[in-house]
Amino acid sequence: MKNPKTGKQKNIWLGFHKKDRLERIAILKENNIITPEFSDILENNVNLSCDTAGQMTENNIGTFALPLGIAPYFIVNDIEYSVPMVTEEPSVIAACSYAAKLISKSGGFTVKIENRKMIGEVALYDIPDFDKAMEDILKNKNDILRIANESYPSIVARGGGAENIEVKILKEGDTSFLVVYLTADVKEAMGANILNTMLEGIKPLLESITGGKALMAILSNYAVNSLVTSTCEVDFSLFSNDKAQAFNIAKKIEMASKFSKMDIFRATTHNKGIFNGIDAVVIATGNDWRAIEAGGHAYAVKDGKYSGLTEWTFDEENNILRGKLTLPMPVASVGGSIGLNPTVKTAFNILNNPDAKTLAGIIVSVGLAQNFAALKALVSTGIQKGHMKLQARSLALFAGAENEEVDIVVEKLLETNHINSENAKNILKEIRNK
Known part of the structure; x- marks a missing residue:
């Protein structure tokens, strides 16, 4: 599938996560995913000004920053997107990118806009x-x-x-x-x-x-006349080179989906994971994530019982895992902080300035991808394996590690049996005392 701006199919994302920030921005600019005007905003880390912030909210005393990242590989209705995401939680963007890449190999996501009222x-x-x-x-x-x-x-x-x-x-x-x-x-x-x-x-x-x-x-934020459905089909053989293991993972994802419909304790965490991805895009695009969450959780109880929002079914005859997510998604492409915040305008530029319906479809697809990544991890390697390295990196930074020290602290921390703040501080002290 071709990028809507570049028309190219080359993999520009190979090793992207290993690049530094300015190198990543340069890749976006060189491949026309972002225009020079907005790449300058990212390069200089231009954020909402205090003057503008003071006009937006009461008793303003400053602005608050969160990490902005990119999740590539999203193919939605045959168009490829690099999706901007704002989140402080480790592993969210990595997991979402992984899921999008895997799903893209089976054709990506198909979105249906039920309505937008x-x-x-x-x-x-x-x-x-x-x-x-x-x-x-x-x-x-x-x-x-x-x-x-x-x-x-x-x-x-x-x-x-x-x-x-x-x-x-x-x-x-x-x-x-x-x-x-x-x-x-x-x-x-x-x-x-x-x-x-x-x-x-x-x-x-x-x-x-x-x-x-x-x-x-x-x-009302219960926007049942603004429903969006995203579906995908995944060839189960992509899960593992071992056919039996791949079959087992696909079957377990289906079971995990059913479990989220039956147990409210699981359903709550299941849906929180979906909103890990959805909120990150809603915030990046200057939309009201509180309204989206309120409507989404209300929709989760539409049948009289709070349950998981996604549906995963394994077609054993055709070796295909099918996913589906339907949500109220009344996001906007104009108004609010969209035209005021330079980073929000940059996010829209990266997405090729979608209209409200297109943006809603991208966001629901991100939610489905995030859920797929979480379920696949839960039923195979376990959720902690992917989290640990990113958690170790956060602990290293919290301990005070500088750029050149972070990777060393992470590596040594992962070798210990106790990945915690105290160990991170001790490791950093040892490094500096050598």
Whole structure:
């Protein structure tokens, strides 16, 4: 598969992890994965300015940095991407890159965008007649939609806007609400400001129609009208040169998937691993990772029980492991901090400036890849083997090792039976005393 910018198929990533930071940036620039303007931002480590940060949040006292890395080899709908990821957790990017490379050998990821609409709600109470109120709201549906769109005309001008309303009566004990759900096409935006403005616009009319009072009007982060599905097929022979061992790994991945549907303790960690990858891309692209996590975890309990979000099935007849992940993914390509943060703009440049739907598909594919890497490790070598070297590196840095000392400390630390901070400090002391 060809890179959307380079049109080339050569492996520019061979030994990439062994390069220093500036060499990696040079590779991105030389292969047109990033433009000179944005490579300069990376080379000079230009971050969000304090002046801009002060305009974005209250009581600002500075900015906070996290590591930005690249996960190559992602083929999504036949296009190759190098995915920017922001994470402080060791092994996340390495595992994601490994999974993407393996899956790319079987054709990569196929993404289906179910829809891309956002939902907001107005909750009403103290209504004299709930059934009549519901009937009257539906009779006035066109007027309600018209007022919603008049509240935010710029989104209508861009081809979006309010499209539908639904009404539901909620009762528990002696408390009752009439909830009006408004669905809108928010185009390239995440939609919170758009929906909230529309909802505030229709609130007085809803109170007038129902004779009730509005408790609140607010966007919902349970974006079930913005579902994205990523699937992949992996030739199980890629797992090992030993056919029996490869078969065993594929079968165990399927079993691990089933286990995550049955046990809430496993499901929680299973899904956390998925969001290790998803959050890293959402943060890198300046989107709201809290909203994405909230919607994702709510979706995990859509069938009445919290369970693992991915599905892995092993087709023994055709020797193929199939993976699937469906999630609400209402990310944006404009708005928020996207146009304000130079690193976020750089991340979009690396991704070839995708629209919101394309970005959502990439992000869900990263989640599926991250889960595949975790499950494969868990059912074969164990999760700790891959973590230990990276953990040792973190301990070496924490102990105060300088650049030229880090690899030596890591090597000696891995030879011990106790990979901990105290040992790292002792090893560093020995090195410096020689």
